[in-house]
Amino acid sequence: MKSIIDAVSRVPESCPIVIAMDNDVEGDVIAYDVVEIILSHFPKRASRMVRVRPGPITREGVRAALASATRISGRKIVADAVHGRARAVTDRWIGSTFSRLAGVPVGRVRSAVLGATLLLNRAPARLKARPETGEITFQARSAMGGRPFMARIALTGQEDGKRIRRLMELARRHSGLLVPGTVRPLQSLSAAVAPRVGTVRPFNTADALAYASRHHGISSALAMRGLQDAYQDGIISYPRTDSRTISPASASKVVMLGFSCGLSGLEADVLGNEGRITPDGDVVTGDTHEALHPVLALSTLNSDRLRQMIRRPIRQPEGGWTRPAIKELMAALVSRRAFEAAREIHLEPGSWRLDNVSGIDPEDAELLSDLDWQREVGFNYPWTRSLITGVRSWPMESVLLELMASEGLGRPSTYAGHLRTATSSGEIEQAAFPAPPRPSPQGMRSLRKTPRSVWDPATCRMIERVMENPGNIVREDASGTLGERARHRVLSWFGRIPEEMRLPLEEALRASQSGGRRTGNRQQLQADSAHPGEMSTEPAPPSPYNS
Numbered sequence: 001m002k003s004i005i006d007a008v009s010r011v012p013e014s015c016p017i018v019i020a021m022d023n024d025v026e027g028d029v030i031a032y033d034v035v036e037i038i039l040s041h042f043p044k045r046a047s048r049m050v051r052v053r054p055g056p057i058t059r060e061g062v063r064a065a066l067a068s069a070t071r072i073s074g075r076k077i078v079a080d081a082v083h084g085r086a087r088a089v090t091d092r093w094i095g096s097t098f099s100r101l102a103g104v105p106v107g108r109v110r111s112a113v114l115g116a117t118l119l120l121n122r123a124p125a126r127l128k129a130r131p132e133t134g135e136i137t138f139q140a141r142s143a144m145g146g147r148p149f150m151a152r153i154a155l156t157g158q159e160d161g162k163r164i165r166r167l168m169e170l171a172r173r174h175s176g177l178l179v180p181g182t183v184r185p186l187q188s189l190s191a192a193v194a195p196r197v198g199t200v201r202p203f204n205t206a207d208a209l210a211y212a213s214r215h216h217g218i219s220s221a222l223a224m225r226g227l228q229d230a231y232q233d234g235i236i237s238y239p240r241t242d243s244r245t246i247s248p249a250s251a252s253k254v255v256m257l258g259f260s261c262g263l264s265g266l267e268a269d270v271l272g273n274e275g276r277i278t279p280d281g282d283v284v285t286g287d288t289h290e291a292l293h294p295v296l297a298l299s300t301l302n303s304d305r306l307r308q309m310i311r312r313p314i315r316q317p318e319g320g321w322t323r324p325a326i327k328e329l330m331a332a333l334v335s336r337r338a339f340e341a342a343r344e345i346h347l348e349p350g351s352w353r354l355d356n357v358s359g360i361d362p363e364d365a366e367l368l369s370d371l372d373w374q375r376e377v378g379f380n381y382p383w384t385r386s387l388i389t390g391v392r393s394w395p396m397e398s399v400l401l402e403l404m405a406s407e408g409l410g411r412p413s414t415y416a417g418h419l420r421t422a423t424s425s426g427e428i429e430q431a432a433f434p435a436p437p438r439p440s441p442q443g444m445r446s447l448r449k450t451p452r453s454v455w456d457p458a459t460c461r462m463i464e465r466v467m468e469n470p471g472n473i474v475r476e477d478a479s480g481t482l483g484e485r486a487r488h489r490v491l492s493w494f495g496r497i498p499e500e501m502r503l504p505l506e507e508a509l510r511a512s513q514s515g516g517r518r519t520g521n522r523q524q525l526q527a528d529s530a531h532p533g534e535m536s537t538e539p540a541p542p543s544p545y546n547s
Contacts (some may be wrong), residue, residue, distance in 0.1 A: 117456030131402035
């Protein structure tokens with residue numbers, strides 16, 4: 001605070017004040033706090049303040065952000081900050097209440113991650129998806145010559161145990177080698193079967209962190225810092241995003257960058273999200289932040305730098321992964337993926353058969369013949385991952401990250417912190433591969449002491465949805481203070497949670513008030529929570545935020 005006040009006091013009143021914060025929930029709250037500090041000491045500076053929402057940290061990106069800067073509006077800046085402030089209040093309220101009652105650390109996201117690992121092992125059908133715990137890959141030569149065929153089995157720990165053990169044994173026996181037999185391209189009665197055509201999508205934050213962990217042994221915290229460093233160096237787009245889509249304009253720029261690096265086969269229509277349909281049949285709309293992609297300005301110097309970055313084999317430096325090396329690694333992974341997503345991938349299917357020299361038992365032969373064999377047709381990039389025969393297990397951190405992303409627990413900006421807590425808390429342990437992580441005995445004790453609704457991932461998601469959607473709150477006064485509006489958001493989800501969770505929270509709120517006001521607060525809170533859409537018109541009690 002002192003630094004902000006000192007900085008403002010040293011410039012004339014006519015000097016513009018630029019509030020440049022990330023264009024997300026956390027950035028909105030920080031912008032509100034900074035504006036509040038400035039206005040509390042320099043109320044006449046209000047007309048000189050503007051809010052800038054940075055995009056790419058490039059010369060062009062900074063100019064575009066400054067050109068779209070908006071003057072600070074009290075009502076607008078409060079509205080922007082309600083979501084983040086209400087969420088912070090909610091998390092503190094839940095964490096302090098149930099940590100005290102259970103005698104163990106409890107948090108909205110922390111407990112939901114622990115609960116998700118329990119469901120993953122005991123009731124996986126209640127989760128949205130099962131994260132990968134590893135993979136089994138096979139490579140076999142083609143009967144017709146050319147590139148070898150490959151097969152991949154993604155492991156989640158829910159597969160048939162006997163079959164998977166046999167496949168793992170077979171893959172380890174031939175690790176790094178071609179498996180016996182050959183794969184013949186599929187043929188119809190009159191002609192070859194047409195290749196399958198598919199695409200991949202650019203990375204979002206979770207994808208990039210998980211890939212770095214799985215294939216390069218980089219922790220989420222270090223990988224996230226590498227993404228941030230690459231962003232601030234003007235190499236990649238904003239690093240905290242849930243999206244896997246890119247606008248047509250950005251897609252065109254990525255394709256031009258690819259062409260300047262000597263790549264071919266790139267198409268902006270393939271990479272861009274215009275008209276893209278989701279698996280649920282919905283048309284993709286623009287997100288606040290696009291998928292990760294390179295944003296370097298087109299120049300000979302930048303093209304040479306990017307070309308070297310994406311084509312250079314990735315190896316851990318002799319002295320270990322330094323901060324500059326991780327920045328280059330994350331920038332290379334993001335750029336490679338964006339270029340891969342800008343072309344159609346043609347995969348030729350095949351069928352495994354014994355050849356004249358194979359020495360393999362009938363059970364293994366049956367397993368290999370049942371696999372989905374395919375190979376890429378035509379041009380591929382020099383960095384394309386070759387699925388050689390082998391078995392790989394993913395680090396527990398990357399499994400938990402995929403689980404968090406699929407269940408909507410946490411945000412891209414908080415993934416690394418929550419993962420650090422989850423892996424260091426002692427509440428989650430790695431099970432025997434390929435089974436997924438599970439609660440440790442310490443974690444089971446924590447779950448038993450905490451109401452189920454607190455650690456249920458569905459509760460965590462519901463709270464987040466209510467926090468970000470003002471349409472859920474009927475009586476949120478658009479002219480109210482930040483505290484008043486945050487209170488309505490909090491009460492909106494408070495009225496929807498189970499009684500086992502609501503009563504302890506209510507009691508904690510009552511205990512925080514002075515003796516003369518406890519009864520009134522309890523009655524008001526009960527009335528509001530019973531009818532969240534028809535809140536009482538009586539004077540509002542102090543909100544959890546203010547208390």
